[in-house]
Amino acid sequence: MAKSILEVKGIKLAFGGVQAIDDCSFHIEEGTITALIGPNGAGKSTMVNVISGTYRPDEGHVILDGKDVTRMPNYVRAQHGLLRTFQISREFANLTVLENLLVVRQGQVGESLFGALFRAKRWQEQTKELVAEANDILNTFGLYRLRNEYAGNLSGGQKRLVELARAVMAKPRLLLLDEPMAGVTPALIERLGHHIVELNRELGVTFVLVEHNLDVVEKICSRVVVMALGKQLADGTLAELRSNQAVIDAYLGGGARERVGS
Amino acid sequence: MTLILGYVATLLVTFFTYNIFVIGLNIQFGYAGILNFTVITFMAFGAYFYAVFVMPHADNSSQVFYILGLHWPWPLAMLAGIVASGALGYLVGLIALKRLRSDYLAIVTLATGTLVYGLFGNNNKLFDGWSGLFNVNQPFQSVATNHPNEFSWIFVVFSGVVMLVVWLFANRLYASPLGRSMRAIREDQDVVDSFGKNSFKVRMLAMVIGSVIVGIGGVLTIQYIGALSPAGWTTGETFVVWAALLVGGRANNLGAIVGSLLVAVIFNEATRYIPQVPSHPNLIPNLRNVIIGGLVILSIWFRPQGVVPEKKASFLEVPLVDKYAQGFPGEEPGGTLSPAASEA
Structure with missing residues (x-):
């Protein structure tokens, strides 16, 4: 097994009465492109914020490169090569x-x-x-x-590209992309996907994508982590997950079943 | 003639000191986006601390009270005033910058100003309360003895040189990577953090640098006038500095200069010498405030970026061949993403 660049262990985080993340664990292997999927409210964005250090979890650990960074402020994590983009372009x-x-x-x-x-x-x-x-x-x-x-x-699509270009300039080792394809045209989705794969291949950047577009996930991600109700539900390739009943019920269910072509 | 020359000298000194105030605020607000609504308190801090370091021990028989009274030579006292002002900036930063932004931060600065004003005014053991300090030792007294205007003109040169140094400093800061970080923080602080920069530290730097610069202006003010009382640094004075920055153009030090010439010198100072209307003694000062307020409204309405807007950054660069000059393969030419379309 390849070396884990990132590991989250037993993360719990509540906002008031809402348990946004409830004992969630998974790991990310170095040099991979991993998708983080799940229904709305599954805690994906919260998890990105916990990993990047914007939020501090109530319980659990974030381990970057074998080093516990749970108590590290976000800018120090970024200095270790852990970078992120935002759900809404923030140029x-x-x-x-x-x-x-x-x-x-x-x-x-x-x-x-x-x-x-x-x-x-x-x-x-x-x-x-x-x-x-x-x-x-x-x-x-x-x-x-x-x-x-x-x-x-710039236009919305161009801002998306600036976000990614800016992240590349910062020389990331692990890049968290929070819905990089949200609100962009199919042609641009194609290009963003192409850039991500290229960066992964040529610069060895490890990616974690929060993404709803399963076509993109299928095309560029080697592994998928599914979250639901603040927990890690399953992980594997998208093909494996298609036959996973829990995943289908939680996320792929209904019309989506046909869409992913199972 | 003597009178006119003296007047011109005073206007010039006013111009230079206001430049310094506005540049100080520009570093805080124009560069780093820190809303400091009590600029004038930092000016007062610089001035008062200069005074108590340079003046001899308070003579209690004259019913004038103030702390310290160390009788230091003026350059050292000047330094003390500047340090005091910077220290106040650091304190306010510690309280406010870690947790607060924009409006909330502005409220803290406003509260600080009110607090300091009330404390200094009501406690006559600190800086002689509402009557303020006077007969403050002025520099260059030993050389300027021949003519009544000689001190004024020496001081014009002195304050001009200080202003020039501040100006060069501020411009270098603006162009530097540190200045760029400050401007990025002004745009979006969280993003700067998430790219590995400690935005709190950078904002604190901007806060302290700005306070130090305003403090320098404060020291110059009291050196020139030789006196300062709380009536001279009410909240209204802060807004003259703000008006100068907003009208002139934020994030551009040339704008700061144009603004202080327009607002602080022409509208604020020069109109002080318009003869009073005997039956309405407050008419002229009130009208002045109305006019400055109107000027701010007009400039925000018609020219929100100010008379001299922020300059777009440009860099010396080796031109590249644009890989996608013809748009992108698989996309319609002139689509929203093709660079050609957005330049049209």
């Missing part, structure tokens, strides 16, 4: 597309006050290199022409 609206990418690279010389003031030559040089790197990424995503546009002026 830096009044920064240009290029700046959106530049800002997320960690460890720039000019990020400390001392560096910003007294090592200007060094950060100017570094920025030049980063601009070249960012332009390359933007070109891959077809956003090169828009690099000097304010990100807030």
Whole structure:
């Protein structure tokens, strides 16, 4: 078995009387693309927030690379290569597309006050290199022409691409995508899927996708984790899950059964 | 002639100090999105602490009371004033920046201002209460002895140089990766956190830097006038600084300068010298506030980004060949995603 890059163990989290996550455990293998599916209210987004460190669970552990990060604030986790995107595009609206990418690279010389003031030559040089790197990424995503546009002026689909491009600029090892395909055209879904697979193959980025579009899941994800009512219900390939009665009842049931072609 | 020259000098010093206030606020609000509704309190902190460090021990027989009275040389006292102002910024940041944003943060700053104002005004052992401090030692007194305006003009040069340093500092900060992080935090703090930057720390930096700069302006103010009482730093003064930033253009230090010229100098200071109407002594000052308020409304209505808007970032770059200049394979040309369409 490949090495687990991420493990969640016995996570419990309640909001008031709502038990959003109720003793949920699973693990993610390094270098894979895993889908996290489940009906609305299953706790998928909450789980993404727990993994990324936005929420602290009431119980349980998040283990990144064999290291317990449960008590680590989100920005420290991100420094370890655990990055995420958001369900709704959250670009830096009044920064240009290029700046959106530049800002997320960690460890720039000019990020400390001392560096910003007294090592200007060094950060100017570094920025030049980063601009070249960012332009390359933007070109891959077809956003090169828009690099000097304010990100807030882009269309919904373009913002989705900026989100992914920005995440790539931050050099993730594990990237959590919270519904990256929500509200985009089929043509763009195709392209986003293509980019994800390419990033996985070429840069070795491990992906966890929260996704409702099972066609996409089938195409790009090697493994699927199903959540329902805050628990991990099953995992395996989508083909295996199609014959799993619990999964069918909880999620695939009704019309969806025919859609996935079982 | 002497009178006019003295007046011009005063206007220039006012212009420079307001520039410094507005740049300080610009770093907090324009860069990092921190709503500081008590700018003037930081000015007062800088001024008062400069005063009590530079003045000799309080002579209680004259019924003037204040703390410290260390009689330090003025450059050291200046530093003390600036540090005090920065420390207040740090304290407010500790209380407010960790948990609060936007409006709630604004409320905390407003409350801080009211608290400090009430405390300093009502407690006459601290900074002599409502009567305030006067006869504060001014710099350059030993050299400026020949002519009544000599001090004023030396001070014009001094405050101009200080302003220039602040301006260069603020612009370098803006262009640096740290400044970019601040602007990203202004746009969306959570996202900056989720990309591995400690946004609390960056916001705290902006808060303290801004407070320090406003404190510098405060020290200059009391150095020039030689006196300060709570009547000189009411909440209304904060909004003159805000008006200058909003009218001039936030997140652009040139806008800060244009704004302080328009609002702080032309509308606020220059109109002080319009002759009073004897039967209505408050008419002119009230009209001034009305006009400044109107100016803010007009500028937000017609030019929300200010007279000099934030500059779009541009970088020296090696042009690339656009891989998708013709749109994307499998997508209609001119579809929503093709870059060509969005440029049209």
